[in-house]
Amino acid sequence: MVLFDARAARRKAETRDGEFFHHHFQSLMNPTGSSQFFFTKNTPRLHSFFIFPRHLSKQEGKMPKIFFKKTAKLAMLALVGWATLRTDDFLLRKEVLSADPALLLSLGRHFMVGYQDFEEIKQLVSHGAIGGIFITRRNIAGKSAAEIKRELDELQRIQADLGLPPLLIATDQEGGTISKLSPPLRELPTLGEWVKDHGMDSVEDFVRMQAEDLLSLGVNVNFSPVVDLKPKGRAGILDFNSRIDLRGISPDPETVTQVGLAYSRFLKQHGVMPTLKHFPGLSSLDTDTHLQKGRIKLSFEELAEKDLKPFREILHSTETFLMLGHVVIPDLDPEFPASLSRSVVQKLLRREWNFQGVIVTDDMTMGAIVRAPGGIGPAAVRSLNAGVDLLLFTRQPSLYYSAMRETLRAQRRGELALGFLEQSECRLAKIATEIQGRKIEKISNGDVSWEPSALAASH
The missing domain is CATH 1.10.246 (Serum Albumin; Chain A, Domain 1)
Incomplete structure (x- = not known):
């Protein structure tokens, strides 16, 4: 043998x-x-x-x-x-890519996509097939800050030449271990560690450094702050990635609210849109949504008194994005996670809380979504039909194509909630107008080299 x-x-x-x-x-x-x-x-x-x-x-x-x-x-x-x-x-x-251009443009604005192959993401932008870019270590490996900025500027120029508003360009730059653009950007501790060492009055100093770095590359959205309550013990045995014990600000809802609100206000003032995450809070989970769907074990009353408090109070006090986790809240929707749940988005967030800002999913390429029955295509349709504004695909665009194909087919079958999509387009247009205004202001100061077209300015 x-x-x-x-x-x-x-x-x-x-x-x-x-x-x-x-x-x-x-x-x-x-x-x-x-x-x-x-x-x-x-x-x-x-x-x-x-x-x-x-x-x-x-x-x-x-x-x-x-x-x-x-x-x-x-x-x-x-x-x-x-x-x-x-x-x-x-x-x-x-x-x-051969779909009706107007339809692809209309649906594409609800997708934010990561990349590794720059030519592939250029193709998507050239077709008006996406509304946002996610950048992380995969995009920047071996590149200087100047090279990263040139790539992002080129994508924005393509967008402007099409007469479209600026792309949303987002990253995870929390500080600490989740600092996806460091290096080349300077490395900062977590927000919680910074406040512990320097006090509440220093939050603006932290934000100023972070915003300067992000804007120097062309990033206009940061998926931060983390306002999940910090667990008092170690992470759950099955939590390999979320690690809120390392990323959270504090176990105390009042402290998290105070720090998260100050951070969000200052970041917005400095020209970068903040994002509260990961609604409804991952503190009580013993699973990892990177691998499987999470499920809240608290009653809704307990959740409202603890984990939901920072989200609710900050959303009522300042303008920010909100990121939905792939977590089931049984008392609101026993079947679908918050990121796909119409009950969570429409009943709780839009009506009861009167939150009219932009809602983005956590990464749709996580195991909680791709391993769920039906997979990523039906999940994308369900999320849009719940009233979510942006679907996030942090990795290669391959899974984006599956989700977009299913979304296009759902539209042709008359299965999309057009009323929610129209409301969502208004919210996204408002954000684009704000970014547009900042671009025009910087152009007048000679800080950037491109100018949006007249059609883009009319959005």
């Missing part, structure tokens, strides 16, 4: 021929140059099907025919599977 040592075979395959094949196989499988996780993660496996047998037969003696035949069959099956996926991916993108 011949044992196949994959590691040894891989080492033997690292020859010039192997590298040549690997390079051209990557090009064949991924001709657009985009870094979609499926293809890059699995490419070496398929590479091994073709390269390893040849090298083993040359250097280890002749390979048994039956092993070679089985390997070849597996390779062909993998190649057929990949070709099918590539075809599906091509057809998916084609369906979205």
Whole structure:
């Protein structure tokens, strides 16, 4: 019996021929140059099907025919599977980008998308297919602040040339471990740590540094502050990513409200839109919504007295975005998380709280959404039909295409809540007008090099 040592075979395959094949196989499988996780993660496996047998037969003696035949069959099956996926991916993108331009523009303004391949995000902006950009470490790896700014300025120029209002450009720059643009931006502690060391009167100093850094790149929305109550103990055993114990301001609702309100007011005054997150608060969860849907265990009365208090009071006191977590509030909607729930958005936030600001989902590519029954497409439609303004896709645009295709199809079937969409467009237009005004003011001071078109100014 011949044992196949994959590691040894891989080492033997690292020859010039192997590298040549690997390079051209990557090009064949991924001709657009985009870094979609499926293809890059699995490419070496398929590479091994073709390269390893040849090298083993040359250097280890002749390979048994039956092993070679089985390997070849597996390779062909993998190649057929990949070709099918590539075809599906091509057809998916084609369906979205060839949609009626007016419809794509109308729906696209409700999508904020992250990227790694700059050419791909340029294509989406050129089609008017999105209303916002999310930037994080994936976008900036190996780039200077000047290079990042040039990319974002180019996207804004494309938007302006189309006669559209400025793109919303957002990031997670909380301070501490969640400082997605540091470096090149300066590293600051969390807001809670800053206040503990420097006092409440220093919040504006913290905000001023943060806002200067963000605006220097062209970022106009920050997904901060974190107003989830800080858990008194360690994170739940299944919480690998949220880690509110490290990011939260305080366990005390009054302190969180005071600090979060000061931060939000100052950030808005300095030209960057703040975002309260993660409604309704992740403090009491023992699960991680990056992996699965969370579920509040408190009664609504308990939630209102504790976790909801900072959200409610800050929203009543200043203008800010609100980010909805993928968390079920059983007393309001036992089935769907807040990010997809019409009861939460319309009954609680819009009517009872009278919040008329912009609502954005937490990342729609999290496990809580993509692993849920139906997947990301129906979830996107449900979120828009709940009255959410912006759907956030932080990773590669591939999942955006699935969500947008389903949204386009839902519109053609008459399944979208057009009244909610019209109200949402008014809210987004208001924010765009504010950003537009700041751009025009900076242009008059000679700080930026592009000027919006007359059509954009009319929005």
